[in-house]
Amino acid sequence: MSTPETRRVLKRIFGYDSFRDGQQEIVDHVTGGGDALVLMPTGGGKSLCYQIPALVRPGVGIVVSPLIALMQDQVDALRALGVRAGYLNSTQDPDERRMVEGEFLSGELDLLYLAPERLRSESTRRLLERGEISLFAIDEAHCVSQWGHDFRPDYLELSRLHELRPDVPRIALTATATPDTRREIATRLRLDEAKHFVASFDRPNIQYRIVPKSEPRTQLLELLTSEHAGDSGIVYCLSRRSVEETAAFLVGKGIEALPYHAGLDAATRLRNQSRFLREDGLVVVATIAFGMGIDKPDVRFVAHLDLPKSVEGYYQETGRAGRDGLPSTAWLAYGLADVVGQRKLIDGSDGDAAHRRRLSAHLDAMLALCETVDCRRVRLLDYFGEPSAPCGNCDTCLAPPRSWDGTVAAQKLLSTVVRLRRERGQKFGAGQVIDILRGKRTAKVSQHRHDELSVFGVGSDLGDAEWRAVIRQLLAAGLLAVEGDYGTLVTTETSDEVLYRGRTVPMRHDPSTRAAARGAPRRDTEARARRVEVSDLDEAATALFDRLREWRAEAAREQGVPAYVVFHDATLREIATRRPSTLSELGAVNGVGDTKLTRYGKGVLEVVGAGQHGA
Structure with a gap:
């Protein structure tokens, strides 16, 4: 099919004069009948890459999407453009399903959305064999990755699409995938011969900021009131309890906030999601169960009150901000308790040693992003194999952190952990270790006679917050570990390198003030200017x-x-x-x-x- 034809559809239906970077080649490849694996950031225009070929090619485009709760909105958005769209999922009654199936068979649809579990149904497979199909689009394709952050078992069945209709081109799309995950997607979906299209993962309109966690809800409130008053946004928490408490806190401070987590009944979740999509200025406080496929373009901030488990998850979640290309904020509060908690979760996780190693590798990459003294965007893009230059629009660029030689501090702390174990046969958490280092004669110190240790008071030159930062960075570097339900500190195989073999330990000074505010100088690129x-x-x-x-x-x-x-x-x-x-x-x-x-x-x-x- 010709480029002028796809461009006419782009303008007539969607109202755009030109494709974004990378879209044209993908559209023409799929329109011509080729298979494709597409990696493109959230807000980069993935949907056009299958919608336009479906409108140009004869037949109906079949879109497999895990987002049942959002299918109605996806279809409404297409119908508002004049596209004949429908969906089949478990929310419909039999009469509705029969009507949509009839529209599909009679060629009255341009696009039909299916939930992946429907492909298990023999009746659905027979339906697809009878109709004329222009293409198969597999959205959120990272869900097929068994070790990804959004694994969906139903996606493992999607390799059968090729068996069902080998004559129909397939396009798999995801907003985030490392090279390993990309290979797994291709293998599991039998797209080994497909052409790979990898767009830039850079979202230059998003300002990435990671702050030391002190009073996270108060810090969040400051962000919302000083920079995002009246804006729509998403706040992520790891636990349902934290979601509820944070939403209540914000409401108590005059900010309209709604909770969203799997513990709420389906009607409440649907109502809160619907309000967020339909109303301006609402904040949703949610677990990671919320957000995939949310096509709300004017989300101005995404905030994390807890450390994400992986860079993939962090990137996917922060990518829900600024889909319209306008300036937006990705903000994360991060502290020692996050590192301790995540390490404990990994140690207690199901699965074999190889699985725990994968989880640890994901966490290590996330910690490296948090602790870097270099440009966060460079570190983030490097994770996905994309080289870049300092962006001028993240906290480490706008307010560069100072680094210091933390070798002596690390030796003092590791020595304390070692002496507690060797001389007393004891292990304690961060609080007690810090009290010993600072020479605090607390009741607990006296009870265990820790004031008699030779290391008592050797760390009085640093304050509590500074020592917590030292522990956090040693944990992040794998030079210290936690174990047990109480998060006690223990040395690792590499601790001796610092204690006895001359390994130096550079550390990052936590900034004492809020990073540069909005409006600070930004990288002057054509892409940023356009957006x-x-x-x-x-x-x-x-x-x-x-x-x-x-x-x-x-x-x-x-x-x-x-x-x-x-x-x-x-x-x-x-x-x-x-x-x-x-x-x-x-x-x-x-x-x-x-x-x-x-x-x-x-x-x-x-x-x-x-x-x-x-x-």
Whole structure:
């Protein structure tokens, strides 16, 4: 199929004049009948890579997606563009399913979304054998990786798609995968001969910041009130209890926050998710069960109150911010307890030694990202095999941390752990070890006569927080370990290298103040300029943008769809900047396709005209 044909569809249906980097080649390859494995960041435009070929090729595009709760919104968004879309999943009654199946067989659909478990059904397989299919798209393909962060057993069945219809091209897509995971996806889905497309993993509009954890909820509140007042965002916590308590804390501080975790009943989860998608300015506090496939483009921040288990998980979760390309924040509060807790979880995990080694490797990479004194974006992209230069838009670039020679401090701490074991046959957690080092004569120190140890008081030159940072960094470097339910500190095989063999231990000074605020200098690249240029509005444009958002909210309520289904924020900002006065001028705005121009054009021009008249 020709490039002009796919470009016409891009403009007529989706309202864009040109493809983003990498999209055109993928679209043309799949449109021509080729198989593809696509790695592209969240917000990079993965869906267009299968939607446009499905619209150009004869037949119906079958999209396998694990996101049952979001299929209705995905289909609504496509229908708003004039695309004939439907879905089949367990939420439908038999009559609804029969209607959609009839539309599929009669060629009345362009795209049909399926949950992966439906492919286990013999009736579904027979249905797919009877209809004309343009392509198979396997979304969230990392779910096939058994050691990935979102493993779904049903995805292991998707290799059968090739057996079912060997004549139909397949495209598997994911927002995150290391080279090892990429190979596993190709093998498990029988895409060994597929062409691989790997886009840049860089999200230059996201500012990555990792702060020392002191009072995390208070720190979170400061972030929200000082930088993201009124913004939509996601806060991730590891436990259900923490989700509930954090949401209640934010509500008590006047921030509208909703909890989301697997312990809530299905109706509550669906209601909270729906509100987040449909309303502006809501914060969802959630476990990692929330977020995959959330297509809300104007999430302005993603915050983590607990350490993610892997760089893949962290990247996937932070990628839910700023899908519209506008400036957004990825913020993580990280402390000693996170490292201790994660190490304990790994030690107590199910699975064999090889599995625990994989988990440890994932955690080690995450800790290296947290402890780096270099550019976080460089470290993050390097994990995915992408070389880069310092970004100028992360905390370590904006406020470079100081490093110091922590060798003597490490020796003092490791000596204390060793002497407790050798001289007293004891093991203690971080608190007691720090009290010994600082020479504190607490009741517990006196009870165990730890003030008689030769190391008592040798660390009085550092404060509690500084010693906790030392322990955290030794744990991150594998020079110290924790064991047991109480997180007691023990030495490792490499501890002797520091104690007796002259190994030096460079350490990172935790910043004492908040990293540089928004608006600090950013890397001057064409990609960044294209993505953020519409974020800087003058006073009149800002007022018009706010009126357009009000109009959009009312239009979305009338149709019962999320606001972004009507128009993205980026489209409204461009309208506010250009102030079109005719349908032709409005049709030239990115994100305004033919169907949306017909459906919403008059209303948009009335809002713009009223603003100009008022001005």
